[in-house]
Amino acid sequence: MTSLTPLPAGFSTAGIRCGIKNDPQKLDLALFVSDRPCTAAGVFTTNLVCGAPVKVSRDRLPRSTARAVVINSGNSNAATGDRGIADAKRMTALVAEQIGAAPEDVLVASTGVIGRFLPMDTLQAGIPLVAKELAPSAESFHRAAQAMMTTDTFPKQATQSVKIGNQIVRISGVCKGAAMIAPNMATMLCVIMTDASLAQSDTAKMLSISVEDSFNCISVDGHESTSDTVILLANGASGATINSADDRKAFQEALNQVAMQLATDIIRDAEGAHHFVELNVTGCRTRDEAFRIAKAVADSPLVKTAICGADPNWGRIVSAAGYAGVPLLETDMSLVVNGFLLYQSGAPVAFDAKQVSTNLRDNRNVTIDLSLTHGSAKVRFWTCDLTKEYVELNADYTT
Amino acid sequence: MTSLTPLPAGFSTAGIRCGIKNDPQKLDLALFVSDRPCTAAGVFTTNLVCGAPVKVSRDRLPRSTARAVVINSGNSNAATGDRGIADAKRMTALVAEQIGAAPEDVLVASTGVIGRFLPMDTLQAGIPLVAKELAPSAESFHRAAQAMMTTDTFPKQATQSVKIGNQIVRISGVCKGAAMIAPNMATMLCVIMTDASLAQSDTAKMLSISVEDSFNCISVDGHESTSDTVILLANGASGATINSADDRKAFQEALNQVAMQLATDIIRDAEGAHHFVELNVTGCRTRDEAFRIAKAVADSPLVKTAICGADPNWGRIVSAAGYAGVPLLETDMSLVVNGFLLYQSGAPVAFDAKQVSTNLRDNRNVTIDLSLTHGSAKVRFWTCDLTKEYVELNADYTT
Numbered sequence: 039m040t041s042l043t044p045l046p047a048g049f050s051t052a053g054i055r056c057g058i059k060n061d062p063q064k065l066d067l068a069l070f071v072s073d074r075p076c077t078a079a080g081v082f083t084t085n086l087v088c089g090a091p092v093k094v095s096r097d098r099l100p101r102s103t104a105r106a107v108v109i110n111s112g113n114s115n116a117a118t119g120d121r122g123i124a125d126a127k128r129m130t131a132l133v134a135e136q137i138g139a140a141p142e143d144v145l146v147a148s149t150g151v152i153g154r155f156l157p158m159d160t161l162q163a164g165i166p167l168v169a170k171e172l173a174p175s176a177e178s179f180h181r182a183a184q185a186m187m188t189t190d191t192f193p194k195q196a197t198q199s200v201k202i203g204n205q206i207v208r209i210s211g212v213c214k215g216a217a218m219i220a221p222n223m224a225t226m227l228c229v230i231m232t233d234a235s236l237a238q239s240d241t242a243k244m245l246s247i248s249v250e251d252s253f254n255c256i257s258v259d260g261h262e263s264t265s266d267t268v269i270l271l272a273n274g275a276s277g278a279t280i281n282s283a284d285d286r287k288a289f290q291e292a293l294n295q296v297a298m299q300l301a302t303d304i305i306r307d308a309e310g311a312h313h314f315v316e317l318n319v320t321g322c323r324t325r326d327e328a329f330r331i332a333k334a335v336a337d338s339p340l341v342k343t344a345i346c347g348a349d350p351n352w353g354r355i356v357s358a359a360g361y362a363g364v365p366l367l368e369t370d371m372s373l374v375v376n377g378f379l380l381y382q383s384g385a386p387v388a389f390d391a392k393q394v395s396t397n398l399r400d401n402r403n404v405t406i407d408l409s410l411t412h413g414s415a416k417v418r419f420w421t422c423d424l425t426k427e428y429v430e431l432n433a434d435y436t437t
Numbered sequence: 438m439t440s441l442t443p444l445p446a447g448f449s450t451a452g453i454r455c456g457i458k459n460d461p462q463k464l465d466l467a468l469f470v471s472d473r474p475c476t477a478a479g480v481f482t483t484n485l486v487c488g489a490p491v492k493v494s495r496d497r498l499p500r501s502t503a504r505a506v507v508i509n510s511g512n513s514n515a516a517t518g519d520r521g522i523a524d525a526k527r528m529t530a531l532v533a534e535q536i537g538a539a540p541e542d543v544l545v546a547s548t549g550v551i552g553r554f555l556p557m558d559t560l561q562a563g564i565p566l567v568a569k570e571l572a573p574s575a576e577s578f579h580r581a582a583q584a585m586m587t588t589d590t591f592p593k594q595a596t597q598s599v600k601i602g603n604q605i606v607r608i609s610g611v612c613k614g615a616a617m618i619a620p621n622m623a624t625m626l627c628v629i630m631t632d633a634s635l636a637q638s639d640t641a642k643m644l645s646i647s648v649e650d651s652f653n654c655i656s657v658d659g660h661e662s663t664s665d666t667v668i669l670l671a672n673g674a675s676g677a678t679i680n681s682a683d684d685r686k687a688f689q690e691a692l693n694q695v696a697m698q699l700a701t702d703i704i705r706d707a708e709g710a711h712h713f714v715e716l717n718v719t720g721c722r723t724r725d726e727a728f729r730i731a732k733a734v735a736d737s738p739l740v741k742t743a744i745c746g747a748d749p750n751w752g753r754i755v756s757a758a759g760y761a762g763v764p765l766l767e768t769d770m771s772l773v774v775n776g777f778l779l780y781q782s783g784a785p786v787a788f789d790a791k792q793v794s795t796n797l798r799d800n801r802n803v804t805i806d807l808s809l810t811h812g813s814a815k816v817r818f819w820t821c822d823l824t825k826e827y828v829e830l831n832a833d834y835t836t
Contacts (some may be wrong), residue, residue, distance in 0.1 A: 304587030360486030
């Protein structure tokens with residue numbers, strides 16, 4: 039947890055309860071504001087069925103004059119048609135009024151129940167209140183993280199510092215994880231702020247690189263949400279400009295760290311999960327082939343239930359690789375789970391199944407190393423096990 | 438159940454216990470023999486990691502002189518390398534000796550534990566015994582069906598008759614379902630016999646057509662097995678030859694019926710399932726687009742858990758369609774579940790959630806009709822819900 043780390047310079051944040059969620063204990067409105075214009079970029083769900091806020095924010099990005107992101111939880115404003123679009127735009131206009139910005143410079147994201155119109159009266163009353171709470175403090179940042187949560191069990195924040203010339207640049211991110219409450223669906227939302235000065239084209243490019251190896255390499259259940267959103271805001275308030283190749287490299291690495299910490303926190307908090315699984319697929323011809331194999335293994339309910347049951351079931355893992363759409367032979371593959379060699383060059387290896395099972399049962403973290411002999415491309419992917427609790431959480435419907 | 442229906446003319450079958458499975462109550466060796474050469478074709482798993490029997494049978498098909506199929510349960514002879522190939526060939530040679538055929542005219546399939554060598558002594562003793570039991574009776578057919586089972590709870594058989602000229606032609610099939618016992622993996626095996634006379638090219642073509650709309654349209658958990666096998670044998674013993682367009686049409690329809698009944702029986706017997714789900718995706722530009730949408734919906738753990746919980750969660754269904762890789766707009770889709778309209782032209786419809794939920798809870802059969810506005814192509818797909826029992830069955834590992 040990094041709740042004591044300050045925000046990047048020039049940013050203030052707030053989280054309040056305005057009354058969208060039923061539970062009177064829960065915060066539901068978050069605001070992230072820069073005191074000056076930011077270069078900004080976003081990465082959004084590729085689901086063709088997507089929420090109104092995704093459509094509005096996607097239209098406005100990339101841009102070089104962004105000022106704020108407003109996020110509500112408790113209602114995703116998805117499947118709400120033209121009225122949903124108007125409501126999302128109205129949220130940004132209400133924020134713009136409070137902070138003295140153009141509505142188009144405010145971005146928006148929502149998560150929660152789908153198919154219901156936003157309670158605009160509640161938001162109209164709430165937005166001035168959340169704006170009044172804006173502060174550049176660790177506490178406000180923590181409350182903003184809490185206000186994004188749905189069934190997350192802990193707020194997710196990450197901060198990195200990097201020295202650019204003589205200046206310290208900060209990158210602070212916050213996200214909420216894949217979580218469902220019937221009749222909702224999974225959504226992940228993320229805001230990353232930095233006080234570095236980034237060229238508009240760099241904002242988009244660097245965000246895209248960091249998302250590729252973090253949020254695009256996690257899977258809870260393979261069901262892609264309608265609302266996934268990651269937004270990067272760079273306001274330059276530190277005085278440091280990212281220009282040279284060395285600076286870019288250092289900044290990119292720090293940004294990747296923030297994104298990876300937030301993405302893996304989503305998996306650590308995955309619904310019903312007992313195990314956190316890191317999957318390393320190596321020795322491939324291309325990253326895309328490594329990625330396809332990793333995704334097939336990570337999404338297999340048979341692999342996920344085996345891990346839940348502490349079953350060192352190499353057959354399920356190598357057979358998932360076999361249907362990933364990547365040309366391969368059994369003899370090209372070897373498999374190590376938590377350091378135990380289970381399968382080598384296409385044949386099972388004699389191992390003490392009881393010992394490996396006990397190891398799996400006793401460790402929340404599982405590392406699966408699947409190596410091929412095709413080349414040097416690789417990918418790291420994170421997933422979780424499939425448990426009875428997951429089924430319970432997602433099948434529990436009460437009218 | 439069709440256990441009283443006789444086999445097609447010229448075929449005899451048998452099922453015995455030879456001792457591969459631990460449980461002394463369970464049959465584990467099945468034999469299907471034609472008294473004359475058959476045109477034969479097969480459809481196999483596309484998993485690149487596949488069992489030795491798949492490799493051996495695939496090499497031998499299509500052919501016009503096939504005589505028998507031998508199947509054992511309790512050991513899949515997968516991930517067993519060159520020795521596995523030799524063992525699979527040896528099984529066919531032992532059968533060939535018993536029935537007076539060339540080894541290449543005998544096909545083989547295996548299902549069960551992977552990564553272990555077949556107990557060849559047991560099979561060498563068992564094959565003469567199963568050959569001695571061969572009979573053209575309903576009882577022998579039933580025992581053959583039982584001997585293929587792993588965690589299936591009932592044997593799966595189907596028979597259709599069709600009049601070709603003045604002759605009655607029979608088509609009888611048997612299969613086992615997708616079922617896992619740690620450390621096994623899912624496998625479906627199927628043998629279909631007919632006493633029609635079919636040209637070699639027709640055997641392959643007609644089997645392929647019938648598999649396309651049956652075994653290729655079912656999914657329990659999306660994990661493709663290493664051993665899936667469907668074999669069609671046509672021996673001509675009825676005296677009827679399938680020649681004219683009308684005859685081909687009638688025969689194809691009957692064959693489709695057999696394949697579809699067997700395929701849906703696999704879903705009816707899916708591990709831990711509480712609901713049998715028929716998914717009709719209509720109004721698409723192409724069958725392939727309809728198929729992709731159906732598969733995305735059927736494989737979504739969020740859709741499957743919603744059905745388990747009797748939750749009329751239209752959001753999970755339409756959002757799965759959104760990431761199926763098919764160009765579409767929300768407004769192109771409408772959704773009916775068990776006759777209740779839930780979503781029309783991109784917007785949720787007001788419905789009595791309690792009434793629909795009660796309907797889902799009280800009916801084992803669920804019909805999901807997802808219609809698009811793109812064209813007239815469609816697909817029918819079968820799946821099941823995801824339950825705590827599924828997780829329990831597949832996570833239950835005991836060393």
